[in-house]
Amino acid sequence: MQDTLGAFVPGPIIQRAPYSAGSLSGLSFAVKDLFDVAGGVTGCGNPDWAATHEAAKADAWAVDTLLGAGASLTGKTVTDEISLGLLGINKFYGTPLNPRAPDCVPGGSSSGSASAVAGGLVDIALGTDSGGSVRIPASFCGIYGLRPTHGRISVAGMMIQAPSFDTVGYFARDALTFGRVGAVLLGQQMSDALPAEIIVAADCFALADEPVRRALQPVVDRLRDAAATTVSALAEGELLDWAHHQRILQRSEFHATFRDWIDRVNPRFSSEVAGAFADEGRIPSSDIAAARTFRESASKRLDDLLDGHRMLCLPTSPILPIGRDARLSDIRAAVHRIVDLTGIAGLTGLPQVNLPIATSGSIPVGLSLIGWRGGDAALVGAARSLAREFSVGQFEELA
């Protein structure tokens, strides 16, 4: 395999044959370099992290599980430094190519995984998602991606960033593969079915830029024909509060995670990533306490709303992918905008799937469904069902 996309981590290639035949036999997968593969250092997208950590002694749970299901590991993929970033920019190892929009960022932080899947270098890839790191590269690269319910898939052997947000996610190009991998990682068979009701979150769509809304509108219109659908605001006038509290809590957690390592190592970061530590220790504890209270009530609100049979429909990203040569101020503005929408499932710990269902010109535009807590299999099933129903774009690949 020739890595024409800059999707794989430079250096020695880590590969593994499957343990046994299984439902994923014949499929290849790559893993974000945030997952341990025994014998190599988990580099986490930063050379100073790589230089100050030992080789992994065991495989991460998710790696082990895919190998056990018959898939072959073909390498580790580039990630935003220590998973902080949503655009896929890495100043040390290069920004992986977005095969569907070569002038644009691939999205991150699971950038190389999305790039490798979208570009056909592998069938499947593992990513991580704390603030949008699977959902955004899936949307920008035009592929399927799942962020599961928080705690649903084991994070054993994965770099911790913000423990109450971190999840193991994955990517696939087609709905068939997407479902098969989901069944393995969730340990659960799934049926292709739409939920009893889909709520189109009007206030989420209102936050999206015009090209995103224009690209998704026909899909939403078809959805309303295909499924029981209502249109309503998720949090009339207060939606931005969700992201605000996600930012406070996630930041306070990753500061705690990395504080001692940064102090010990004085690591190099891009200015983008260094900026995430600029206010270190300056988040008032009263803000953190208020965010925790908000999180509890927001989670309850969504649990009550979705209630084991409803799903929420929203744009995965409110913006199109920005250019690869964007200025730092544009990078920061884009990340801020994105979290306005990814913060909803992030803050509440709910599962979310990206459907590669539309384009703006040739640029992919992803639609998302957020499922109820623990309803991951139903969510993947709904994605497969919509793929069959719609037969648009990547959906055609489902026979």
Next chain:
Amino acid sequence: MQDTLGAFVPGPIIQRAPYSAGSLSGLSFAVKDLFDVAGGVTGCGNPDWAATHEAAKADAWAVDTLLGAGASLTGKTVTDEISLGLLGINKFYGTPLNPRAPDCVPGGSSSGSASAVAGGLVDIALGTDSGGSVRIPASFCGIYGLRPTHGRISVAGMMIQAPSFDTVGYFARDALTFGRVGAVLLGQQMSDALPAEIIVAADCFALADEPVRRALQPVVDRLRDAAATTVSALAEGELLDWAHHQRILQRSEFHATFRDWIDRVNPRFSSEVAGAFADEGRIPSSDIAAARTFRESASKRLDDLLDGHRMLCLPTSPILPIGRDARLSDIRAAVHRIVDLTGIAGLTGLPQVNLPIATSGSIPVGLSLIGWRGGDAALVGAARSLAREFSVGQFEELA
């Protein structure tokens, strides 16, 4: 020449023969990689700076002047990234060795220049000093160093950091060479003479750690025998205000200098350097205005005190060099302490010379003289005179 110290910038070596014979014939010099040498990129200690700047079209004024006086250029030396740092730590090109204290930092930002001179790789080296970047590595490496009066030596062809602070300085191992280079760069003959009066700044000594004070006390005692000396406080109880205002003004200036480049390039920095931009744009303009007013009155106060015939005696650094493997919090604390003393001449634009006149165990401890505005030649002359008078340490090299 074998660079056993990591003092020189990795990559192609930039060398130049002298233009003509002169007072520096037979001497070699190195230049901090903040000075232009035609044909090469001035890298400024950061790979992203190097990658985003063109090759220099002309030599910096100071380089041209030394070549014109008969010295040979033997290479460019490592600097703290974009001259921000006082310890000499560079995470991209390595921290140059301190030949006099191998377990300790060499001091910076003119780290490689001081290391190369102290280790005997060259006779002379050019540095820059905005907040202490010549004085501190001179003190830590046990060599002579001059920070001239602001504006006294042309900064043409030198990277600008904070224009109202930036100066061209230089290093030498012995007082004889130190005087000869001073005469060339200042364009002025000098006589070896002590000033009419030396004021021992009691409050500056009080800020120094015990090992620094203990190392310098015998020298100060001898000074009091050799010259007309008084002991008094420079700014009783308010000395820390000087450094506080230096920090505000220097920071506001280097933010203005680098802001657009950082936004355009999203450069990589060590966490230490990135931290210097953490409060970007958050310095209230009222603080800046107050600092300017303070600076004017502090400058007038020192001008009145020194009055063309007095010099101020103080420790160059209040602390010994810290270990090369120091934690980021210790790095930041050390830099803060250092500016408490280097901020005096920095804020007021006065010349200061480091005398390599003492040790604590085997660790160099520098003594400083601050001269009156424009009294650079007299200051270098005083340093030579003390060298002759005392014959301690490096002073013995003056025949």
